[in-house]
Amino acid sequence: MPVVTMALVFLLAVVVSTFVVRLLPIRVPLPLLQIAIGAVLSQFFGFEVTFEPYLFLLLFIPPLLFLDGWRIPKGAFLHDWRAILTLAIGLVVFTVAGMGYFIHWLLPAVPLAVAFALAAILSPTDPVAVSAMTANAPVPSRLMHILEGESLLNDATGLVCFTFAVTAVMTGQFSPTSASWHFMLVAGGGVLTGVAVTWAIGRLNRFLVRRAGEEPAPQILVSLLIPFAAYLAAEHLHVSGILAAAVAGIAMHYGELSDRPLPATRMQRAAVWDTVQAALNGIIFVLLGDQLPRMLRQLPDVAAQVGTHTPWHLLGYMAVITLALGVLRFAWVSIAAFAGVTYARFKGEARTMPSLRLRAVASAAGVRGAITLAGILTLPLLLPDGDAFPARDAVILIAMGVIVLSLLIASVALPLLARGLIAGDPALEISGSRHDEAHARVAATEAAIRRIEQALADTPADAANQALRSEAGLRVLDVYQRRLDYGDPSGEKLTDIRRLAAAERSLRLKALAAERDELYRLCRTHAIEDDLMRRLVREVDLIESSLTPRAAH
Incomplete structure (x- = not known):
């Protein structure tokens, strides 16, 4: 099917989903409805898309992360930076270590290094999915800012860990010292690249505007191109393109505080970016739904490869892994909260332990999405010696199942857990x-x-x-x-x-x-x-x- 036709069908599916979700007698989260539409297109209309993960990462992830970085409240981000880094780095490493061993114990046919790769790509929460699933849940603003900040930064941590694990599978070697140094290089390089690209484009743009005047349309195109420029530059330098795109959005905000565009540019640009965000978000979930029928057809073969008795056992393992991810996340959130309260009391500050419900909301909001889907599909087909990559189909299938299950759990649990949370604990809102x-x-x-x-x-x-x-x-x-x-x-x-x-x-x-x-x-x-x-x-x-x-x- 021609690419243009596919793009138009996906856009039409996004438009239809926004109307259908408002017409349904019961409230259904928009991402789940879009996944269902994608599955219908694939199952009944033969609309199956060959998924190209590298192209997916380039076209979808940079603009969405750029927009999140641009619009996330920077003051709230800086205020809770300890909590954000604890989740974005500490929780990812904790998840990789805990889930790696757990997956290998649960499915011995999956080698330990491959299990670590699966755990690493399941560790990042997705900013698109988090925002979509909390749209109808009254999540307190401070907690929402922490979750958004976490999902912005943990992608780099998870993808770097994923790269290390895949390298260990391919070479049979792993060095913690080398991995730590490489992580610092990749993350730091991504941050510097995002800032440098935004600064350079901003300087050139201001020079041209002073000479030729400002028109809204070219300025909007410049803002649309910046995330791709930051991502491609970072990938060319072999650092984190995802982190570069997110940081470029943050740098864009601070650059405009001193050199501001015309009001017409700001208003038209906001409308264009809102449209881009809605379209890309919707297409991501429609794409995920499009992969589901193919995934279900592969269940018997994959179940036989990993030694499970029936496909139902493999589905059960997906549910167990999803629940285990939630348990680990809840444990880490509780440990981090206790450590924060203890440190505050040591400094003489009055602080109480977050409620059980608040910690449960933070755990249920750990939704997996586009980053996990795109990352797991980049697994190599063959090892250097020509053998097939071990358990590749199984871990891809498990990752896709965890994405769908995490969305289902969040769509049910978040509204129930978050109901009345703000009224019960006003301190959760940003004061003043x-x-x-x-x-x-x-x-x-x-x-x-x-x-x-x-x-x-x-x-x-x-x-x-x-x-x-x-x-x-x-x-x-x-x-x-x-x-x-x-x-x-x-x-x-x-x-x-x-x-x-x-x-x-x-x-x-x-x-x-x-x-x-x-x-x-x-x-x-x-x-x-x-x-x-x-x-x-x-x-x-x-x-x-x-x-x-x-x-x-």
């Missing part, structure tokens, strides 16, 4: 969020008033112009003063703003620019979170777009 928003609005309004007063002081000597600008200035000042006095967040209606005179429009644009500058300054000084800054800047952009001549027509 409402206060920060009110403070940011007041600060932006005061900055706008100062900018208007400064513009009025610089009024030309022409008496007619002075009278016109003074009247316009008083009208705009009245808008912002009412906002301070009565807490009106929107000012005048947009229809009234469009009818204002040109002088008033000019002053209003200066005031809005002052608001935006103040919001960026508050974000740079960490007075407000970047997600709040983006939301308030978007409000300013929407008002400004209504005042521009192009919008007025």
Whole structure:
């Protein structure tokens, strides 16, 4: 089937799934529905796709990780960096060690090194799946930020461990010292590459914009190309392309705090990236569903290869491995929480142990997805001596089964476990969020008033112009003063703003620019979170777009 046809069918399946999920009488997680649609396409319409893992990694993973890195609240990320690194590195190593031995004990036909490779590729949680499965679950914001940060960083850890295990299978040798050094090199190189690529493209882009002016369409294309540039550059240097793409998104955020695009660029770019995110997320799950019928047809042969009696035994092993992953995750979360509480009390801080339900939510949110699927399919077909890679079909089948089961468990367990969690423990929310928003609005309004007063002081000597600008200035000042006095967040209606005179429009644009500058300054000084800054800047952009001549027509 032509590639174009496949792409169009997948996009159509994503569109259909978004409507169907809203029309169903019961709430079904969108990823599960998309997996079901993919399975129907494969089983009843013969729509089977030959999965190319390297192409999959290139086309899907960099833009999604880039967007997650771009939009994740950086202040919350830095606030909980210990918890994030504990999960992103410590939990991955703990899972690889524990599950490697467990899988080999459960299925002796799977060599120990291959079992470690399977455990390594099952260790990363998937940011796409985590976000999708928690969309309908009231997960506290602080916990959600920790889970997002974990899923951003643990991909590199898991894939590096996977590479080490596969190398051990291929060569029969493994050195912990060499592995540790290689991990530092791969992870550190990925971070540096992501920062360097984003910085270089940003500098070149700013130079061209200053010379030729800014147009939204080229700027959107630049943002779409950055994650691929970071990923390919890192892969060329043999460091972590996945980590480079995620870090490029983080670097993109900080770069725009000092050199900001036009409001039209920001608004159009946000719409384009939202569309890209929805399309890629949906296609990933449809692709996974497309592989399921083929996986089920292979069950008897694979069961015979690993020495199980029936395919049902192999399905049972998939369930046992999935549950074991959850148990290990719960144990690590509990150990890490206890260590954190003990350390805080040693420093004289008052901190209590997270509740059992909170630890269960953190464990159930460990959903596997695209990274696991793409990684396991990169297993070599043959060993260097020409023999078949041991138990390759079995570990691929097990990995796919664990992905589906983890999605099913999360879709059922997360809404039940998270229900009432926020109300029961307000400390789980990021403190001061409402206060920060009110403070940011007041600060932006005061900055706008100062900018208007400064513009009025610089009024030309022409008496007619002075009278016109003074009247316009008083009208705009009245808008912002009412906002301070009565807490009106929107000012005048947009229809009234469009009818204002040109002088008033000019002053209003200066005031809005002052608001935006103040919001960026508050974000740079960490007075407000970047997600709040983006939301308030978007409000300013929407008002400004209504005042521009192009919008007025």
